[in-house]
Amino acid sequence: LFRWFALRHRFAGVRLTKSEVKAQVDDVRLMTKGELKKIFPGCNIITERFFFIPKSYIVFRRGKE
Structure with missing residues (x-):
C-alpha cells in the first residue's frame, strides 16, 4: 500500500x-548487504533498523586524511 x-x-x-x-x-x-559489499569494496555498510528490523543500508567511505 x-x-x-x-x-x-x-x-x-x-x-x-x-x-x-x-x-x-x-x-x-532491493539489493542484499552481500551485493552491496561486492560493488562497494572497502566501504563501510551500516544497517539502519526500525524496531530491530533491518530497514535499509547506508554505504559510505571515509575520505583520505
Missing part, C-alpha cells in the same frame, strides 16, 4: 492505473 501511494505521488500530475503502478513496483528488487 505504501509503495503504491509513494509511486502515485512521485509522478504528480500523471495518473497511473493500479495495474501500471503494480507493474512498476514488481520490477523493483
Whole structure:
C-alpha cells in the first residue's frame, strides 16, 4: 500500500492505473548487504533498523586524511 501511494505521488500530475503502478513496483528488487559489499569494496555498510528490523543500508567511505 505504501509503495503504491509513494509511486502515485512521485509522478504528480500523471495518473497511473493500479495495474501500471503494480507493474512498476514488481520490477523493483532491493539489493542484499552481500551485493552491496561486492560493488562497494572497502566501504563501510551500516544497517539502519526500525524496531530491530533491518530497514535499509547506508554505504559510505571515509575520505583520505
